[in-house]
Amino acid sequence: MRVIVCNDYDEMSKRAAKIVASQITLKPNCVLGLATGSTPIGLYDNLAEMNRLGEIDFSDVTTFNLDEYYPISPENDQSYRYFMNEHLFSRVNIDINRTHVPNGQTDDPETECENYEKMINDAGGIDLQILGIGQNGHIGFNEPDNNLNTVTHLTGLTQSTIDANSRFFEKKEDVPTQALTMGIASILKSRKIILLAS
Numbered sequence: 001m002r003v004i005v006c007n008d009y010d011e012m013s014k015r016a017a018k019i020v021a022s023q024i025t026l027k028p029n030c031v032l033g034l035a036t037g038s039t040p041i042g043l044y045d046n047l048a049e050m051n052r053l054g055e056i057d058f059s060d061v062t063t064f065n066l067d068e069y070y071p072i073s074p075e076n077d078q079s080y081r082y083f084m085n086e087h088l089f090s091r092v093n094i095d096i097n098r099t100h101v102p103n104g105q106t107d108d109p110e111t112e113c114e115n116y117e118k119m120i121n122d123a124g125g126i127d128l129q130i131l132g133i134g135q136n137g138h139i140g141f142n143e144p145d146n147n148l149n150t151v152t153h154l155t156g157l158t159q160s161t162i163d164a165n166s167r168f169f170e171k172k173e174d175v176p177t178q179a180l181t182m183g184i185a186s187i188l189k190s191r192k193i194i195l196l197a198s
Contacts, residue, residue, distance in 0.1 A: 009198045013042025016130070016194055020047060021056045023128045023192070029060040031120075033129030033187070034088070035140075036065065036080045039196045040130055041087055048091035058094040064120050065101040066131070066140040067181035070154060072104035078168050079104055102152070102180035113152040113180060120152075120186065129190035133197050136160045141181035150183030 006012040020043070023030050034040070050056045065080055074081035081101040089099055100119060106112040120126060136158065137144050143158045156178055157165075166172040187193070 009042055012196060012198055013046050016040075016043045016196055017046030017050065019194060020128065020130070021050055024056050024058070024061060027127060028057060029062070030127040031062045031064065031123050031125065033126040033182075033190055034063050034065050034084065035130045035132050035196075036067070036083045037132045037134075039132035039198055043130065043196065044088040044091075048088065051092040058092040061094055062098040062123055063094070063100060064116075064123070064126060064182075065099075066129075066187075067179050068102040068104040069176040070102075070104050070106075070109060070178045070180050072176055074101070074104065078174075104176075104180065106180075109154040109180060113154060116180070116182075117152040117186060120182075126190040127192065129187055129193045131187070131193060131195045133195060134161060135164050139184065139195075140187065141179040142184050142187075148184040151186050152180065152182050155179055155181055 004015055006015055020032070023032070047056065051058060065084060068080045069078070072079045076082060084099065084101060089096060100116070102116050103112050131139055133139055138161060141155050141157060141161070142148060142150070143155070143161065157176070162172070162175050162177060166175050169175050
Protein backbone atom coordinates (compact mmCIF):
# COMPACT_ATOMS: atom_id res chain seq x y z
CA MET A 1 0.00 0.00 0.00
CA ARG A 2 1.25 3.46 -0.90
CA VAL A 3 0.12 6.51 1.10
CA ILE A 4 0.26 9.86 -0.72
CA VAL A 5 -0.14 12.86 1.59
CA CYS A 6 -1.27 16.04 -0.19
CA ASN A 7 -1.31 19.64 1.00
CA ASP A 8 -5.00 20.20 0.29
CA TYR A 9 -8.12 18.95 -1.49
CA ASP A 10 -7.09 20.42 -4.87
CA GLU A 11 -3.72 18.69 -4.84
CA MET A 12 -5.34 15.39 -3.81
CA SER A 13 -7.85 15.70 -6.68
CA LYS A 14 -5.11 16.46 -9.23
CA ARG A 15 -2.88 13.58 -8.04
CA ALA A 16 -5.81 11.15 -8.18
CA ALA A 17 -6.76 12.38 -11.67
CA LYS A 18 -3.21 11.73 -12.89
CA ILE A 19 -3.39 8.14 -11.61
CA VAL A 20 -6.76 7.57 -13.33
CA ALA A 21 -5.48 9.22 -16.53
CA SER A 22 -2.43 6.91 -16.50
CA GLN A 23 -4.74 3.89 -16.20
CA ILE A 24 -6.81 5.07 -19.20
CA THR A 25 -3.65 5.80 -21.23
CA LEU A 26 -2.09 2.40 -20.46
CA LYS A 27 -5.35 0.50 -21.09
CA PRO A 28 -7.84 2.56 -23.15
CA ASN A 29 -10.58 -0.07 -22.68
CA CYS A 30 -10.11 -0.26 -18.92
CA VAL A 31 -12.89 -0.83 -16.40
CA LEU A 32 -13.15 1.89 -13.76
CA GLY A 33 -15.02 1.56 -10.47
CA LEU A 34 -16.45 4.95 -9.50
CA ALA A 35 -17.62 6.54 -6.26
CA THR A 36 -20.03 9.35 -5.48
CA GLY A 37 -20.17 11.86 -2.64
CA SER A 38 -18.37 15.15 -2.17
CA THR A 39 -14.82 13.72 -2.09
CA PRO A 40 -14.42 12.64 -5.75
CA ILE A 41 -16.00 15.78 -7.30
CA GLY A 42 -12.57 17.46 -7.68
CA LEU A 43 -11.19 14.29 -9.29
CA TYR A 44 -14.07 14.29 -11.80
CA ASP A 45 -13.56 18.01 -12.54
CA ASN A 46 -9.89 17.32 -13.33
CA LEU A 47 -10.71 14.32 -15.53
CA ALA A 48 -13.31 16.34 -17.45
CA GLU A 49 -10.75 19.09 -18.07
CA MET A 50 -8.10 16.59 -19.20
CA ASN A 51 -10.66 15.09 -21.61
CA ARG A 52 -11.58 18.57 -22.91
CA LEU A 53 -7.90 19.25 -23.60
CA GLY A 54 -7.55 15.93 -25.47
CA GLU A 55 -5.18 14.43 -22.89
CA ILE A 56 -7.39 11.40 -22.18
CA ASP A 57 -10.04 9.56 -24.16
CA PHE A 58 -13.02 7.87 -22.48
CA SER A 59 -14.52 6.38 -25.66
CA ASP A 60 -13.54 2.76 -24.81
CA VAL A 61 -13.77 3.02 -21.00
CA THR A 62 -16.38 1.01 -19.06
CA THR A 63 -17.51 2.13 -15.59
CA PHE A 64 -19.29 0.54 -12.64
CA ASN A 65 -20.48 2.66 -9.75
CA LEU A 66 -20.19 1.40 -6.21
CA ASP A 67 -23.74 1.97 -5.12
CA GLU A 68 -27.17 3.54 -5.48
CA TYR A 69 -29.92 4.47 -3.06
CA TYR A 70 -32.94 2.14 -2.95
CA PRO A 71 -35.60 2.87 -3.93
CA ILE A 72 -34.85 5.91 -6.12
CA SER A 73 -35.42 6.99 -9.72
CA PRO A 74 -32.38 7.77 -11.91
CA GLU A 75 -34.06 11.11 -12.73
CA ASN A 76 -34.12 12.08 -9.04
CA ASP A 77 -31.42 14.73 -8.57
CA GLN A 78 -30.19 12.89 -5.45
CA SER A 79 -29.70 9.56 -7.25
CA TYR A 80 -26.15 8.48 -7.93
CA ARG A 81 -26.94 7.98 -11.63
CA TYR A 82 -27.92 11.67 -11.76
CA PHE A 83 -24.78 12.62 -9.79
CA MET A 84 -22.50 10.75 -12.20
CA ASN A 85 -24.21 12.22 -15.28
CA GLU A 86 -23.78 15.74 -13.83
CA HIS A 87 -20.22 15.46 -12.54
CA LEU A 88 -18.56 13.22 -15.14
CA PHE A 89 -20.49 11.36 -17.84
CA SER A 90 -22.05 14.43 -19.53
CA ARG A 91 -18.65 16.15 -19.53
CA VAL A 92 -16.49 13.49 -21.23
CA ASN A 93 -16.68 11.40 -24.42
CA ILE A 94 -17.86 8.23 -22.70
CA ASP A 95 -20.44 5.88 -24.24
CA ILE A 96 -23.32 6.16 -21.76
CA ASN A 97 -24.20 2.50 -22.48
CA ARG A 98 -20.83 1.53 -20.96
CA THR A 99 -21.63 3.29 -17.68
CA HIS A 100 -23.29 1.17 -15.02
CA VAL A 101 -25.03 2.19 -11.80
CA PRO A 102 -27.19 -0.25 -9.80
CA ASN A 103 -30.88 0.12 -10.70
CA GLY A 104 -32.50 1.90 -7.75
CA GLN A 105 -35.96 1.27 -9.26
CA THR A 106 -35.75 -2.52 -9.52
CA ASP A 107 -38.64 -4.61 -8.23
CA ASP A 108 -36.20 -7.41 -7.45
CA PRO A 109 -33.12 -6.07 -5.62
CA GLU A 110 -31.64 -9.54 -5.04
CA THR A 111 -31.59 -10.36 -8.76
CA GLU A 112 -30.35 -6.85 -9.59
CA CYS A 113 -27.39 -7.36 -7.22
CA GLU A 114 -26.58 -10.79 -8.68
CA ASN A 115 -26.75 -9.39 -12.23
CA TYR A 116 -24.57 -6.39 -11.30
CA GLU A 117 -21.90 -8.65 -9.83
CA LYS A 118 -22.05 -10.84 -12.97
CA MET A 119 -21.73 -7.79 -15.26
CA ILE A 120 -18.55 -6.72 -13.44
CA ASN A 121 -17.10 -10.24 -13.79
CA ASP A 122 -18.15 -10.45 -17.46
CA ALA A 123 -16.38 -7.14 -18.12
CA GLY A 124 -13.16 -8.70 -16.82
CA GLY A 125 -13.27 -7.15 -13.35
CA ILE A 126 -12.38 -3.65 -12.24
CA ASP A 127 -8.94 -2.36 -13.19
CA LEU A 128 -9.02 0.70 -10.93
CA GLN A 129 -11.56 1.38 -8.17
CA ILE A 130 -12.08 4.87 -6.72
CA LEU A 131 -13.28 4.94 -3.11
CA GLY A 132 -14.16 7.60 -0.59
CA ILE A 133 -14.80 6.94 3.08
CA GLY A 134 -17.87 8.00 5.05
CA GLN A 135 -17.88 9.80 8.39
CA ASN A 136 -18.46 6.52 10.23
CA GLY A 137 -15.92 4.63 8.10
CA HIS A 138 -18.37 3.21 5.55
CA ILE A 139 -17.02 2.34 2.09
CA GLY A 140 -19.65 2.29 -0.62
CA PHE A 141 -22.68 1.66 1.57
CA ASN A 142 -20.87 -1.04 3.53
CA GLU A 143 -21.38 0.14 7.07
CA PRO A 144 -18.87 -0.87 9.77
CA ASP A 145 -19.77 -4.49 10.55
CA ASN A 146 -18.33 -7.83 11.64
CA ASN A 147 -19.22 -9.44 8.28
CA LEU A 148 -17.47 -7.60 5.45
CA ASN A 149 -16.96 -10.58 3.14
CA THR A 150 -19.93 -9.61 0.98
CA VAL A 151 -20.63 -9.22 -2.74
CA THR A 152 -23.13 -6.74 -4.27
CA HIS A 153 -26.18 -6.65 -1.99
CA LEU A 154 -29.11 -4.65 -0.62
CA THR A 155 -28.24 -3.07 2.71
CA GLY A 156 -29.90 -0.91 5.34
CA LEU A 157 -28.30 2.45 6.11
CA THR A 158 -27.32 3.36 9.65
CA GLN A 159 -28.85 6.42 11.29
CA SER A 160 -25.49 8.21 11.17
CA THR A 161 -25.30 7.74 7.38
CA ILE A 162 -28.92 8.85 6.94
CA ASP A 163 -28.20 11.92 9.09
CA ALA A 164 -25.00 12.73 7.14
CA ASN A 165 -26.77 12.39 3.77
CA SER A 166 -29.88 14.33 4.82
CA ARG A 167 -28.13 17.62 3.94
CA PHE A 168 -28.60 16.72 0.26
CA PHE A 169 -32.37 16.16 0.58
CA GLU A 170 -35.22 18.61 1.18
CA LYS A 171 -36.36 16.71 4.28
CA LYS A 172 -34.70 14.00 6.36
CA GLU A 173 -37.74 11.79 5.68
CA ASP A 174 -36.84 11.87 1.95
CA VAL A 175 -33.51 10.08 2.50
CA PRO A 176 -33.77 6.42 1.42
CA THR A 177 -33.05 4.00 4.26
CA GLN A 178 -31.58 1.29 1.99
CA ALA A 179 -29.06 1.05 -0.82
CA LEU A 180 -27.69 -1.38 -3.38
CA THR A 181 -23.92 -1.59 -2.94
CA MET A 182 -20.92 -3.53 -4.11
CA GLY A 183 -19.68 -5.54 -1.14
CA ILE A 184 -16.19 -5.38 0.33
CA ALA A 185 -15.35 -8.72 -1.31
CA SER A 186 -16.39 -7.25 -4.70
CA ILE A 187 -14.29 -4.12 -4.10
CA LEU A 188 -11.21 -6.07 -3.03
CA LYS A 189 -11.21 -8.00 -6.34
CA SER A 190 -10.20 -4.73 -8.07
CA ARG A 191 -6.67 -4.79 -9.47
CA LYS A 192 -5.90 -1.33 -8.04
CA ILE A 193 -7.74 0.86 -5.53
CA ILE A 194 -7.48 4.57 -4.75
CA LEU A 195 -9.02 5.58 -1.42
CA LEU A 196 -9.55 9.35 -1.29
CA ALA A 197 -9.79 10.93 2.17
CA SER A 198 -9.83 14.69 2.59
